[in-house]
Amino acid sequence: MSTQADVKSIDTLAFIKAAFAVFGHDSGQAISEVEMQGQRAVEWITVDQAAYWKAEMRKATELVNKAIKDLEYCRAFKKVGNNQPSCIEEKKALEKAKQRLARAEQKAEAVRRWTPLVQQQFRETCVRLVRFREVIDVDCPRAMSQLEKMLKALDAYRQVSSPTGGAEGGGSAGGQSVTRQLDEPRPVSPAAPPADGQPGASS
Numbered sequence: 001m002s003t004q005a006d007v008k009s010i011d012t013l014a015f016i017k018a019a020f021a022v023f024g025h026d027s028g029q030a031i032s033e034v035e036m037q038g039q040r041a042v043e044w045i046t047v048d049q050a051a052y053w054k055a056e057m058r059k060a061t062e063l064v065n066k067a068i069k070d071l072e073y074c075r076a077f078k079k080v081g082n083n084q085p086s087c088i089e090e091k092k093a094l095e096k097a098k099q100r101l102a103r104a105e106q107k108a109e110a111v112r113r114w115t116p117l118v119q120q121q122f123r124e125t126c127v128r129l130v131r132f133r134e135v136i137d138v139d140c141p142r143a144m145s146q147l148e149k150m151l152k153a154l155d156a157y158r159q160v161s162s163p164t165g166g167a168e169g170g171g172s173a174g175g176q177s178v179t180r181q182l183d184e185p186r187p188v189s190p191a192a193p194p195a196d197g198q199p200g201a202s203s
Contacts, residue, residue: 023140028137034129045115046115054108063100067094067097
């Protein structure tokens with residue numbers, strides 16, 4: 001198994017490191033925003049809406065009581081002889097007040113029913129967000145640190161393996177570039193001439 005790294009571009013590692021930094025920053029802000037908006041939504045349902053519909057029930061109850069009194073007054077004091085007054089306006093007002101009260105009661109009941117469910121869902125969501133924040137606060141810095149070590153190691157390797165250029169003593173094999181292509185033709189040394197200068201001569 002090969003232990004050599006096939007790195008095409010060191011700049012790519014630097015880009016990935018920078019991307020991790022941006023991701024961690026943006027994700028951290030997004031999580032904080034989600035937590036804040038989620039808390040506001042929960043409070044709006046469990047606190048604001050509960051108080052609002054409770055007040056609406058109280059107002060609607062007062063309107064129903066007033067409409068009942070108005071209807072009773074109409075029937076008692078607007079009667080002419082044996083003719084029973086129609087009291088149409090009073091009946092309409094009473095019906096409208098009853099509808100308002102019924103709606104307020106339905107809404108208040110919905111708030112009471114949904115409050116524990118909303119709170120439970122928000123708690124579960126916060127647990128998931130905590131796990132995601134651990135990835136941002138722990139895993140991202142760890143990955144960035146590892147990438148930084150890789151960048152330093154590769155940069156040091158590049159400095160060591162780069163051509164020295166003009167080595168003393170006629171140069172050495174260690175001074176040659178490590179980036180030489182594998183298919184580059186190797187130099188061929190000329191054959192030494194025979195001792196007597198004649199080809200194929202034998203002693």
